[in-house]
Amino acid sequence: MPSKKRRLLVSVHFLLVSASLGVLLVIGGLAATIGARGVNDALRAASEEQFATLGLMMQEKARRLIDPVQSQLGILIYDPLTEARDIITRLSRLPILHAVLRDNTTIRSVYIGYPNGEFMLVRKIDQDALRERFRAPNGTSFLVQSLTLNVDGDFIGAFRYYDFDLTLLDSRLAPDYHFDPRTRTWYAASSKTTRPVTSEPYAFFTTGDVGITISQRAANAGAILGLDATVASLAKEIGDMRITDNTKVAVVQQNGTLIAYSDFDKTLGYTADGRIRRNNLSSINVPILRDIETEHGLETEVSSEVMNSDGEDWIFAIRTLDVDASETVRIVFAVPTDELFAATRSIIRSQVGIIVIVLLIFLPVGLYIIRQIARPLSQLSEDVKELASFEFGNPVFVKTRIKEAVELAGTVDSLRVTIRRFLDINRAIAAEEDFDTLLVKLLDEIIATTKTEAGILYLVSDREDALRPYASRLSTGRNIDYKIPSVPLTEKNCLLVRSAHDEHAEGAPANDLELERMGLAGIQETMQETPHNLLAAPLFNRAKELVGVILLMESETVDPALIKFTEALSGSAAVTVEARRLIAAQKELFESFIQLIAGAIDAKSPYTGGHCARVPELTKMLAQAAEKATDGPMRDFHLTRDDWEAIHVASWLHDCGKVTTPEFVVDKATKLETIYDRIHEIRMRVEVMKREAEIRRLRNALAIAGVAIDEAALAQELATMDADFAFLAETNVGGEFMSDEHLARIEELARKTWTRTLDDRIGISHEERERKDRTPASILPVQEPLLADRDEHKFDRPESERIDDDNIWGFRMEVPDLLYDRGEIHNLTVRRGTLTDEDRYKINEHIVQTIKMLDKLPFPKHLRNVPELAGGHHEKMDGTGYPKRLAKQDMSPVARMMAIADIFEALTAVDRPYKKGKTLSEALKIMTFMVKDQHVDADLFDIFLTSGIYLDYAKKYMQPQQIDDVDPQQFRPVTPV
Structure with missing residues (x-):
C-alpha cells in the first residue's frame, strides 16, 4: 500500500520569525543602498554648492584686499601732493602717505611720478632684508626715495629715513639712484585713463612678496600715483577654505602662474640667474593641480568634475575671480573623493550594523513575545500569589491583548497600589520625627494615593476657633505658591466647616463662591491644572474631637469611591497627627524644663548669668566644625539627629548640679567673704x-x-x-x-x-x-x-x-574632712585665688551633683549618654581631672568639646567677681598651655582655632576691648607623642 506523502509543516513561531527577518533584511538592504546613493548625490551637490560659495568668499576676500587700496588711491589723487613743485612741499604731505601705509597692512609702498620725470616713493621698512638693502639706521620705519631736478636740469636722487612717528633719522644723497617713472608700465597705462589701473600679480623685487600695483592719474595734474599691495594674505585665507584635510586650493592666472597657495613657499621660485619668479601649477609638485592644468586647462570654468590623479579620484572645480586685473584670474579647488564620501561609507557601515543588531534583538524578542501570548493568565496568577504574601513591590501587569486579562490585571494592580500606599504612609510617618515635615509627607502621600491635583492640610488652632493651614502641596511635590488664610469654625457655609460638622468627607464643585468662602479665590492660577472639584475630609481623634481637615483638589469629577477612600485615609491621618502632636508637646515641655533649670542656675548667681546659655552654643559650633573636618583624627566624626539632641540637652544641663552649690561659695570674691551675722x-x-x-x-x-x-x-x-x-x-x-x-x-x-x-x-x-x-x-x-x-x-x-571608693558612679575625688573651714588664717593663707580646699571641693562637687541628678532621670535610649556628656567637661586628657579622672580615650568627643567650650567661656566671661575677662590672645595662650599639659584635647583645640570658632564667638559674646588681633597659627598645638 503506497504511503501517504507527508506535507512539510512549519510552526507559527518559525513562520513569524522567518517573515520578520526576511522583511528586515530586504528593507535594510534597500535602505542602505538608497541611502548611500542619496548621500553621495547630496554630497556631490553640496560640494558644487560649496565650491561656488568658496569662490564667492574668495572673490569677496580679494575685493576686500583691492577695494581699500583703490579707495586710498581715489583720495590721494585729489591731494595737493599731485601739484607740488618741489621736494619740500612734497615732504609736507608725508603724514598723509604715512597714514595710508600705517592703516593698511597690505600696502607696501606709495609713490607718485610727475610729467617732468620727478619721482617720490614712500616705502615701509619692516623687514630686516629691507633694512639691510637700504642700509637703514636703527629705528627706521619708513623710507622716502626721491628724484628731483636741479637748476641745471640734472636729476638728484635722495634717501630720507624716518622712524614710526616720522622723525627724520638720516638723509642721504643717492647719486646711483636712476629711475624714470614715465617709462614704467603703470605710468603709461594710467596716463591714458582716469580710472584705476590694476597690474597683473608679480613678485616684488625688493621683498619677494607677490602683489599687484594699482595706479591712477591725478585729478588736477598730469602726475600719476601708484600703490604696491601684497596678496600674501590670500594664502592664509586659502588655508581656511579647505573642505577636507587634503583639499587643494590655488589662485592662478589663466596661464597657470600662481598668485596664492596655502603653502606660500611654493608660490615663488628662482630663475637660473637668481631672480625671483612666480611658479605655475605644473611646477609645485602637487599632482592633482598639475593634471588639472595639463589635462583640462584653465581657460574655462568647471562647476564640478571627477579626475583621477596618481591612482586617486578627485572632484575639482575652476571658478573665476573678478579682481579688475588685466588677465583672467582663476581659483582652483580639488577634493579627494575618499575624504568627501567618507561619511557615506560610515553611514553604510552603520546601517549594516544596525540591521545586524536589529536582527539579533528581534530574534529573542520575537520568541519572547510569542511565548508570552500563551501566558497572561499564568503570570497574573503568580502576581496575585505575591499580593497574598504581602509583597507589593512588583506591579501587576500582563503583556497581552486579551481585554479581560488586561482589565483584571489593572484592577489587581490598583488594589496593590492602594495597600502599598497605606503601608508607605504608615512607614513614612513612623520614620519622620519633625512634626512639620511629617505633615508635608502625610499630605504628599494622601495626594499621591488619591491621585488628586493638590491638597491643603488644616489643623485646629490652639484656641480651637479656626482651621489653620499647616501644609499645602501640589501633586508635583512642590508647595502651593499662595498665601492660604485660616478659616473660622463659625463659617458654617464653608465646605471645610460643613464636613467637620457632618463628620464625614464631602465634595463640592470648585466654583468661585466655594473657593472664596475658604479664602482661596485665585488659587487656580498657581496650579498646573484648574481644579473642578473639591473634597474635604475631617480628621477626628480617638475621643471624636476635631483635629483638622484635609482639602483635596481634583480636576475631574469626584468619584463616590474616592470619598470613601479619603475618609479611610483621614482616620489614620488623624490618629497620626494627634500622636505626633502629643510627642511634640512633650518635647516642648521637656525643653522648657531644661531652659527653666538652666535659667535658674544663671539667675541664682548674677556673676555667672548666661554661662549655661553660652556653653551650649560654643559646644555646638565646635561639633559642627569637627563634622566638617576632612582630614585628621576627626575626619570620620559624624553626628546623627539623636546625637545633636543629646548634645543640646547635655550642654544646657552641664551645670545643673550648681543648684546645690551655695552662693557664698560660688560668688566668693575675697578670701574672708562668707555668710556673716552682722x-x-x-x-x-x-x-x-x-x-x-x-x-x-x-x-x-x-x-x-x-x-x-x-x-x-x-x-x-x-x-x-x-x-x-x-x-x-x-x-x-x-x-x-x-x-x-x-x-x-x-x-x-x-x-x-x-x-x-x-x-x-x-x-x-x-x-x-x-x-x-x-x-x-x-x-x-x-x-x-x-x-x-x-x-x-x-x-x-x-x-x-562623703564618697566611697566603690561608689556606683565611678567618682574618684579627694573629699576634704571638713565641709567648710572659715578659719581666718586658713583662708588668708590660700596661695592662689580666694578658695580653700573645702571651697574648691564644694564648687567642684557641682559636677558630682550634675551626674547624680541626670542619672535619676528616665532618659529615652537616644539620650542615655546625656549624663556622660554633661558630666565630663571637667575631666582632663591625662586622667587628672574630676570627678572620675577619665583619660582622653575614656571620653567621648562631645564631652571633650564641652570641656573646651566651658573653659573658653569661663576665661573670657566678664561677669565673674573674682577675675576680669581675658582677651582673646590671653585666653588662647592659657588654653595652649592646657593643651601642652594634656588638660584639653589637642585635636579639637586645633579645630577650634583653624575653623575660626573663637572669633565668631567673640564677636557675638565678648566685649570689643577683649577682641585683640590673634594669629591662630601661633597657638596651634603639637599633639604629644
Whole structure:
C-alpha cells in the first residue's frame, strides 16, 4: 500500500520569525543602498554648492584686499601732493602717505611720478632684508626715495629715513639712484585713463612678496600715483577654505602662474640667474593641480568634475575671480573623493550594523513575545500569589491583548497600589520625627494615593476657633505658591466647616463662591491644572474631637469611591497627627524644663548669668566644625539627629548640679567673704566706741595733770597698724600667687592681740552658739588674737556627703574632712585665688551633683549618654581631672568639646567677681598651655582655632576691648607623642 506523502509543516513561531527577518533584511538592504546613493548625490551637490560659495568668499576676500587700496588711491589723487613743485612741499604731505601705509597692512609702498620725470616713493621698512638693502639706521620705519631736478636740469636722487612717528633719522644723497617713472608700465597705462589701473600679480623685487600695483592719474595734474599691495594674505585665507584635510586650493592666472597657495613657499621660485619668479601649477609638485592644468586647462570654468590623479579620484572645480586685473584670474579647488564620501561609507557601515543588531534583538524578542501570548493568565496568577504574601513591590501587569486579562490585571494592580500606599504612609510617618515635615509627607502621600491635583492640610488652632493651614502641596511635590488664610469654625457655609460638622468627607464643585468662602479665590492660577472639584475630609481623634481637615483638589469629577477612600485615609491621618502632636508637646515641655533649670542656675548667681546659655552654643559650633573636618583624627566624626539632641540637652544641663552649690561659695570674691551675722560687726563697733570713750577720759586726765602725750610715737604706731591692715586687705583680694614671705607676715600679724569686753555668744543663732560652745567661754575682758583659726570656724562634713571608693558612679575625688573651714588664717593663707580646699571641693562637687541628678532621670535610649556628656567637661586628657579622672580615650568627643567650650567661656566671661575677662590672645595662650599639659584635647583645640570658632564667638559674646588681633597659627598645638 503506497504511503501517504507527508506535507512539510512549519510552526507559527518559525513562520513569524522567518517573515520578520526576511522583511528586515530586504528593507535594510534597500535602505542602505538608497541611502548611500542619496548621500553621495547630496554630497556631490553640496560640494558644487560649496565650491561656488568658496569662490564667492574668495572673490569677496580679494575685493576686500583691492577695494581699500583703490579707495586710498581715489583720495590721494585729489591731494595737493599731485601739484607740488618741489621736494619740500612734497615732504609736507608725508603724514598723509604715512597714514595710508600705517592703516593698511597690505600696502607696501606709495609713490607718485610727475610729467617732468620727478619721482617720490614712500616705502615701509619692516623687514630686516629691507633694512639691510637700504642700509637703514636703527629705528627706521619708513623710507622716502626721491628724484628731483636741479637748476641745471640734472636729476638728484635722495634717501630720507624716518622712524614710526616720522622723525627724520638720516638723509642721504643717492647719486646711483636712476629711475624714470614715465617709462614704467603703470605710468603709461594710467596716463591714458582716469580710472584705476590694476597690474597683473608679480613678485616684488625688493621683498619677494607677490602683489599687484594699482595706479591712477591725478585729478588736477598730469602726475600719476601708484600703490604696491601684497596678496600674501590670500594664502592664509586659502588655508581656511579647505573642505577636507587634503583639499587643494590655488589662485592662478589663466596661464597657470600662481598668485596664492596655502603653502606660500611654493608660490615663488628662482630663475637660473637668481631672480625671483612666480611658479605655475605644473611646477609645485602637487599632482592633482598639475593634471588639472595639463589635462583640462584653465581657460574655462568647471562647476564640478571627477579626475583621477596618481591612482586617486578627485572632484575639482575652476571658478573665476573678478579682481579688475588685466588677465583672467582663476581659483582652483580639488577634493579627494575618499575624504568627501567618507561619511557615506560610515553611514553604510552603520546601517549594516544596525540591521545586524536589529536582527539579533528581534530574534529573542520575537520568541519572547510569542511565548508570552500563551501566558497572561499564568503570570497574573503568580502576581496575585505575591499580593497574598504581602509583597507589593512588583506591579501587576500582563503583556497581552486579551481585554479581560488586561482589565483584571489593572484592577489587581490598583488594589496593590492602594495597600502599598497605606503601608508607605504608615512607614513614612513612623520614620519622620519633625512634626512639620511629617505633615508635608502625610499630605504628599494622601495626594499621591488619591491621585488628586493638590491638597491643603488644616489643623485646629490652639484656641480651637479656626482651621489653620499647616501644609499645602501640589501633586508635583512642590508647595502651593499662595498665601492660604485660616478659616473660622463659625463659617458654617464653608465646605471645610460643613464636613467637620457632618463628620464625614464631602465634595463640592470648585466654583468661585466655594473657593472664596475658604479664602482661596485665585488659587487656580498657581496650579498646573484648574481644579473642578473639591473634597474635604475631617480628621477626628480617638475621643471624636476635631483635629483638622484635609482639602483635596481634583480636576475631574469626584468619584463616590474616592470619598470613601479619603475618609479611610483621614482616620489614620488623624490618629497620626494627634500622636505626633502629643510627642511634640512633650518635647516642648521637656525643653522648657531644661531652659527653666538652666535659667535658674544663671539667675541664682548674677556673676555667672548666661554661662549655661553660652556653653551650649560654643559646644555646638565646635561639633559642627569637627563634622566638617576632612582630614585628621576627626575626619570620620559624624553626628546623627539623636546625637545633636543629646548634645543640646547635655550642654544646657552641664551645670545643673550648681543648684546645690551655695552662693557664698560660688560668688566668693575675697578670701574672708562668707555668710556673716552682722551682729559681730556691731559688737566690734561698740568695742571701738568703748575704747574711744576710755581714750578721751585718759587724754583729759593727762591734760589736767600736765603730762604730754608722745604724739610722734603714737603716729608711728598707728601708721604701722594702717600698713598691716592694708597688707591684710590686699591679701584678702586673692592674687595669682602668695609668697612664703607674705604667709609668714600673716602668721606674725595673727599673734597681735586686742581686748574684747563684750560677750560674743549672745545675739547669735543656735547653730553658731553650738559651734562656739565647743570651747569654754573666756572671762571678760579677754585678749583676743587679731587673726585666728578657731574650732567654731570648722563645719563637719555629713557622712551622706562623703564618697566611697566603690561608689556606683565611678567618682574618684579627694573629699576634704571638713565641709567648710572659715578659719581666718586658713583662708588668708590660700596661695592662689580666694578658695580653700573645702571651697574648691564644694564648687567642684557641682559636677558630682550634675551626674547624680541626670542619672535619676528616665532618659529615652537616644539620650542615655546625656549624663556622660554633661558630666565630663571637667575631666582632663591625662586622667587628672574630676570627678572620675577619665583619660582622653575614656571620653567621648562631645564631652571633650564641652570641656573646651566651658573653659573658653569661663576665661573670657566678664561677669565673674573674682577675675576680669581675658582677651582673646590671653585666653588662647592659657588654653595652649592646657593643651601642652594634656588638660584639653589637642585635636579639637586645633579645630577650634583653624575653623575660626573663637572669633565668631567673640564677636557675638565678648566685649570689643577683649577682641585683640590673634594669629591662630601661633597657638596651634603639637599633639604629644
